[in-house]
Amino acid sequence: MISHSIIQLVDHYGYLIFFLAFCLGPFGIPVPNEITILTGSILSNSGILNPWMIYTHILAGLLTAITCTFFVGKIFGEKLKRKYRNNGHFQEADKFYKQYGNIAMFLGILFPVVRYIVPVFIGLSGITFRKFCLISYSSACVWTAMFFAFGKFFLEIIF
Template sequence: MISDIIIHQVEHYGYLIFFLAFCLGPFGIPVPNEVTLLTGAILSNKGALNPWLVYISILVGLFIAITISFAAGRLFGEKFNKKLQENRYFEKANNLFKKHGDLAMCLAFFVPIVRYMFPLLVGLSNVSFKKFALISYSSAFVWTSTFFVFGKFVGSHLGDMLNPLFDQKMLLLLIMVASSSYIVLKRRSNP
């Protein structure tokens, strides 16, 4: 059964899976970050994983991803700028940055996909790394901690409500089905 495979992967590679999901997110991992955060929080709430290690794995992976994206924008700005002009997510991020500047760097973390495009845009805009790091890393911390705490809260209440009906494997399967449905619906709505 697929839930057994996923649980085995989490048990065997647990923290690395969360790190890679965030570190490789901008490079085509098709799992929404929110689902990954909530899954990590729920599993750590159930005692399957250490919550501190899950959260640190997620946060470090995100820091690495946005730093690489910023550096790519800084180093390859002209090449990226021409190719990204036709990307709708890049256009959303660009409009957000033009309109709101530094505040947009904070808000970008709350918008899926844009959170990875935005550091590239900031790098293209020649913002200093010090300013980028201060604003982006603190915003990433707020965004991830908000979702993680929410996931721990939901996980404890969801576990109490569903405990007689579901075990941990069923909860993980439910999360996988919900995230797969989200991905399919998102792809169909964006041809």
């Protein structure tokens, strides 16, 4: 059912649909990343779609999304800090990031929803874009490769 819908979307929009599914996540488009990447992996490993095209579009979409949210934190950082300085969740997240820094940056990309919030705090913290790219992009590559491999594993179990 889901795979049939995705195939129809790919037929209509091309592989761009995988890019958009990941790129639009932080902007309120509720597309479950894990399901999308597993479905893409299963479809590509079964020979229906090109695996390199799917993987490249998924990774590019995720990198675009986390880069945009990093710059949201960088550009609107002071305004966000003033607005949410009394918010308990904001204070806890800020404290967590300050305590764990690079590890929080790497691990934050691995978890749903958090992967789009952590880059905002990284941008708020004043970290250079270069350091952000090195750590967060590495994490994104690990996450996408891991889930893409799970898709192949699930395909073997299903069939």
